[in-house]
Amino acid sequence: MGEILTLLWGGFLIAFEPLNLMLIIFGCTVGLFIGAMPGLGSVNGVAILLPLTFLVPPTGAIIFLAALYYGAMYGGAISSIMLGIPGASTAVATTFDGRPLAKLGMADKALTAAAVASFVGGTISVVLFTFFAPPLANVALRFGAPEEFALMLLAFATFVGLGGDDIAKTIFSIAIGLVLSAVGLDIISGEPRLVFGDIPGFMRGINFLVLAIGIYGIGEMLWTVEENHKAGGKSMMSEAVVTVERTLNNLKELLGTWKTMLMGSFLGYFVGILPAAGATPGSLMSYGIAKQISRDPDKFGKGAVEGVVAPEAANNAASTGSMLPMLTLGIPGSPTTAILLGGMVIWGLEPGPLLFTQNADFVWGLIASLYAANLFAVIINVAFIPVFIWVLKMPFTLLAPIIFLLCLIGGYAPTQSLHDVWLMILFGVVGYFLRKLDYPLAPAVLAIVLGPLAEPALRQSLLISNGSFEIFFTRVYSAPIMIAALILLALPLLKPLMGHLRRKKSKA
Amino acid sequence: MIQTKHQLCGLGLALGLGVAAAGLPQAAFAQATMAWEPKKPVQFVVMAGKGGGADKAVRFMQSIIAKNKLAPVPFTPINKPGGSGAEALVYLKGKKGDPHTIMFTLNSFYTTPLRQPALGVNIEDFTPIARMAEDTFCLWVNSDRKDINNVDDFVKAAKAKGNGWIMAGTGKASEDNLLTDFLNSAYGLKMKYVPYKGGGKVAKELAGNNADSTVNNPSEQLGFYEAGKTKPLACFTPERIDLFKDAPTFKELGKDFVYFMQRTVVGAPGMSKDAEAYYQGLFQKVFDSTEWQGYMKKKALQGKALSGDALMTYWKKERAVHKQMLMKMGAIKG
Numbered sequence: 117m118g119e120i121l122t123l124l125w126g127g128f129l130i131a132f133e134p135l136n137l138m139l140i141i142f143g144c145t146v147g148l149f150i151g152a153m154p155g156l157g158s159v160n161g162v163a164i165l166l167p168l169t170f171l172v173p174p175t176g177a178i179i180f181l182a183a184l185y186y187g188a189m190y191g192g193a194i195s196s197i198m199l200g201i202p203g204a205s206t207a208v209a210t211t212f213d214g215r216p217l218a219k220l221g222m223a224d225k226a227l228t229a230a231a232v233a234s235f236v237g238g239t240i241s242v243v244l245f246t247f248f249a250p251p252l253a254n255v256a257l258r259f260g261a262p263e264e265f266a267l268m269l270l271a272f273a274t275f276v277g278l279g280g281d282d283i284a285k286t287i288f289s290i291a292i293g294l295v296l297s298a299v300g301l302d303i304i305s306g307e308p309r310l311v312f313g314d315i316p317g318f319m320r321g322i323n324f325l326v327l328a329i330g331i332y333g334i335g336e337m338l339w340t341v342e343e344n345h346k347a348g349g350k351s352m353m354s355e356a357v358v359t360v361e362r363t364l365n366n367l368k369e370l371l372g373t374w375k376t377m378l379m380g381s382f383l384g385y386f387v388g389i390l391p392a393a394g395a396t397p398g399s400l401m402s403y404g405i406a407k408q409i410s411r412d413p414d415k416f417g418k419g420a421v422e423g424v425v426a427p428e429a430a431n432n433a434a435s436t437g438s439m440l441p442m443l444t445l446g447i448p449g450s451p452t453t454a455i456l457l458g459g460m461v462i463w464g465l466e467p468g469p470l471l472f473t474q475n476a477d478f479v480w481g482l483i484a485s486l487y488a489a490n491l492f493a494v495i496i497n498v499a500f501i502p503v504f505i506w507v508l509k510m511p512f513t514l515l516a517p518i519i520f521l522l523c524l525i526g527g528y529a530p531t532q533s534l535h536d537v538w539l540m541i542l543f544g545v546v547g548y549f550l551r552k553l554d555y556p557l558a559p560a561v562l563a564i565v566l567g568p569l570a571e572p573a574l575r576q577s578l579l580i581s582n583g584s585f586e587i588f589f590t591r592v593y594s595a596p597i598m599i600a601a602l603i604l605l606a607l608p609l610l611k612p613l614m615g616h617l618r619r620k621k622s623k624a
Numbered sequence: 625m626i627q628t629k630h631q632l633c634g635l636g637l638a639l640g641l642g643v644a645a646a647g648l649p650q651a652a653f654a655q656a657t658m659a660w661e662p663k664k665p666v667q668f669v670v671m672a673g674k675g676g677g678a679d680k681a682v683r684f685m686q687s688i689i690a691k692n693k694l695a696p697v698p699f700t701p702i703n704k705p706g707g708s709g710a711e712a713l714v715y716l717k718g719k720k721g722d723p724h725t726i727m728f729t730l731n732s733f734y735t736t737p738l739r740q741p742a743l744g745v746n747i748e749d750f751t752p753i754a755r756m757a758e759d760t761f762c763l764w765v766n767s768d769r770k771d772i773n774n775v776d777d778f779v780k781a782a783k784a785k786g787n788g789w790i791m792a793g794t795g796k797a798s799e800d801n802l803l804t805d806f807l808n809s810a811y812g813l814k815m816k817y818v819p820y821k822g823g824g825k826v827a828k829e830l831a832g833n834n835a836d837s838t839v840n841n842p843s844e845q846l847g848f849y850e851a852g853k854t855k856p857l858a859c860f861t862p863e864r865i866d867l868f869k870d871a872p873t874f875k876e877l878g879k880d881f882v883y884f885m886q887r888t889v890v891g892a893p894g895m896s897k898d899a900e901a902y903y904q905g906l907f908q909k910v911f912d913s914t915e916w917q918g919y920m921k922k923k924a925l926q927g928k929a930l931s932g933d934a935l936m937t938y939w940k941k942e943r944a945v946h947k948q949m950l951m952k953m954g955a956i957k958g
Contacts, residue, residue, distance in 0.1 A: 163701075167687050260834030261818075301707045303819050306739075306796025308707050316714040320706025391828060446847045447828045454673075457824075458680040462687050464918075468847020532702055572821065579818050580790055 124246055127480030130175060131488050139172065139180040140485055144493045147187020148500065154195050154329055154526035157204035158188035158435075158452045166459050174463035175481040181459060182439070182482060183489040185452055186238065189395070189432050190497045193230035197424070198223060198508055199519055201333035201526070205324050206395040206431040208561055209403040211332055213416060213423025220419050223508060224358045227501045228366045229421050230428045233377055235494040237429030240381040241388070241436035242486045250472065253444035255593070256389050261576035262587050266597035267390065268570035271397045273604035274404030275562055285555050293563025296322050297571070304575045317535030324564050326527055326540045331557050333523040334544025337516060339551065344512050358502045369421060376406050376422045377429045384430030388437020394450030395434035396565050402430035408604075417558075436486060443471055443479060660898035662697045662724055669727035671712040673705035677759070677823055677843065681887060681919075682728045685756075685907075688915045694906055708795060709736045713745045719892040723899035726753060726891050731799050733886070734939070734946040738956055739797060747943065751891030751900050752935035754907035757920050758884035758927030761803055762859040762871060764838045764845055766830055767852055775858050775877055778837070779811045785836070791815040792826045792835035797955045799885050800826070802946075803839040803860065805953045810879050830854055841885070842867060842924035860884075865924050884927065886942070888935070904931045 130136060150161035162181050169177035192207035197214035210230060217226040299310045300321025311318040380402040387398035406426035407416040416423050438450040446467040448454035460467055465475055472479050527540035547557055581587035588598045672678040682701045689695050704712035709732035719725040737745040765772050772778050782789045793800030796819050804817045820826050823844040829835040831848040848854045856871040860883040864873055874881050889907050891900060910916055911929040930938055950956045
């Protein structure tokens with residue numbers, strides 16, 4: 117313990133060198149805006165700015181990129197809340213309640229909740245990172261395909277109740293998401309699937325963002341256009357005001373969500389350290405659990421503050437967590453850390469179990485800078501809230517084309533292919549009609565995010581076990597996760613059954 | 625300055641300005657490179673996803689070019705990971721005649737067009753720019769396996785477990801799959817090949833004891849190897865790798881099998897001769913840079929720089945070799 121504190125202190129001395137401090141603040145600010153741009157997100161931000169980092173020493177470089185990653189995590193919530201377009205996959209769950217809050221004229225409340233929850237999640241996870249990195253790295257190493265599948269099933273299970281009351285429509289929505297996630301090359305058989313006669317754009321599969329920006333961004337805009345027409349052209353994207361009094365009230369209300377914040381932070385961190393999971397499943401699971409444990413689950417999806425707090429605490433915690441497998445195993449826990457890993461190669465560092473001892477300056481400088489980045493990101497974020505609110509006050513007729521443009525850029529940027537832009541517009545139109553018919557769309561997005569992670573893990577496991585499902589129940593880590601997932605899956609089916617039995621009894 | 629001048633040339637003011645510029649100090653440079661230089665950012669297509677080995681190498685070359693100011697324009701990586709390189713190959717094929725698109729490629733450059741003739745990709749159409757290195761492969765097991773210290777031990781253990789022996793690799797019909805098939809037939813084994821996404825993931829599966837063996841590139845296992853978590857038993861190289869002096873080559877063990885993965889820069893088809901010469905010169909400079917040489921040494925990469933006709937000959941030879949291997953494993957028919 118004492119030794120860790122000494123190392124951490126050394127790290128702080130490095131992080132607070134003038135150049136590094138400047139890089140932290142600069143990184144947070146740039147990250148905030150990159151994260152707020154739909155489709156740009158931390159992955160592309162880090163990739164674009166990576167070549168710049170050879171101008172500074174490796175420690176400064178990772179500090180800058182980590183601050184940017186953090187800033188983008190904060191920023192991702194902004195477009196989710198204000199425009200209903202998730203800036204990155206990590207911020208999808210934030211739209212579920214963030215957007216309704218903004219529509220109720222409480223965008224400031226949602227933005228404040230997101231910033232504070234991000235700060236709490238980030239800080240808790242950095243503390244966990246500081247003290248428990250090496251032992252957790254070993255757990256992460258033991259995580260194989262069966263454990264991964266069990267975890268994905270658990271993520272699905274926490275979401276069973278998400279789609280509303282109509283189970284049939286929820287299943288339909290999940291099925292659509294899973295089919296879309298199956299498009300592209302199948303790594304197990306090496307064969308392309310559902311590529312519609314070798315259309316090259318389908319070979320890489322359907323990016324989650326194309327679906328999310330389509331059904332949320334474009335779909336939401338069509339929805340608002342309709343409302344605007346009904347309201348005689350007076351409709352607004354969101355209405356909100358910022359005053360000191362309101363902000364204080366918002367903060368007071370947030371105190372009541374401390375349980376959700378803690379749950380999200382711990383869950384996010386532990387899911388984040390598992391290789392290949394990353395921040396997206398963590399934030400989705402956190403949302404699902406927050407809804408399950410809430411005393412008022414019906415409020416979720418209609419503007420519950422807990423629905424913003426849970427995923428935001430989790431995604432920031434997970435972004436710290438995903439640095440762990442990157443540094444100690446050389447395995448990226450998320451797409452963004454994959455790029456950071458490339459950066460480490462350029463800077464001449466070898467990720468692996470020895471990094472903590474061989475490059476202590478680098479590792480502890482990074483950890484200390486995460487504490488600092490967290491603090492600066494929350495300050496910068498809160499300071500910009502009035503600006504974002506002001507943007508929302510633009511008349512919808514002005515805002516709509518800007519949002520549409522942002523959607524197009526967001527669809528084009530990750531792959532730089534028009535194929536994805538057309539697909540996105542198609543999803544937007546189809547999503548709009550599905551919404552009119554009262555189909556829940558969140559399960560489809562969940563399925564396209566988790567499907568590509570769950571499917572290979574399931575098939576790899578069964579390949580190893582010669583097709584026996586026993587493999588999921590005989591391993592130390594996968595068995596408890598699997599059992600928890602099955603119980604959660606069974607609950608919604610059992611509930612009506614139990615109620616039915618009870619009624620029968622009382623009648624008799 | 626130089627860049628501005630070339631843009632003006634493009635506007636058709638070339639002659640007059642060229643003569644006028646002859647007196648300026650930059651003129652020597654302008655004349656030495658003769659005519660062709662990229663005029664807009666160069667798209668550097670990566671045949672794999674972000675964060676993989678190929679992606680890291682491209683971003684590394686990008687930084688070498690920018691750091692040493694080797695080119696007047698930036699090189700921007702674009703990932704086209706779809707379909708084992710199919711997406712990237714089709715994309716590059718569609719860029720016929722475009723001197724601003726190049727690609728970094730692997731052995732799927734041979735295998736994907738062979739397995740998917742419908743793509744209509746003929747690799748002989750592409751512009752041979754530079755082979756930057758050949759990556760090597762070794763057979764790895766977890767260090768916990770105290771009973772396995774050489775290939776004989778490995779064969780004994782793998783035989784005993786039959787098809788319960790898990791060999792993790794990077795994908796169906798990939799380099800790892802070919803090597804697994806070789807080992808199975810050379811030693812009479814029945815190892816089960818389980819594909820994962822990316823070499824880093826494969827390396828981790830072995831270090832975490834979720835697989836029994838792998839045929840990773842040294843660079844993928846290096847971190848675990850240095851931490852004492854995994855060990856190489858033998859390598860598919862003509863000579864021993866400096867980093868792993870104790871691991872013999874399969875050649876020494878009497879199995880004449882040498883296998884490399886190319887790490888090569890290839891240009892769009894039908895690129896002008898001038899553009900081709902420019903990129904060949906540029907990547908020769910990258911190859912010779914201390915950064916690249918240091919990278920090759922650290923990652924146990926081998927091979928000389930190869931370009932032009934020599935590279936095309938190498939491609940044809942390698943394609944024939946891969947065709948044989950794929951036919952043997954039943955992935956393609958004659």
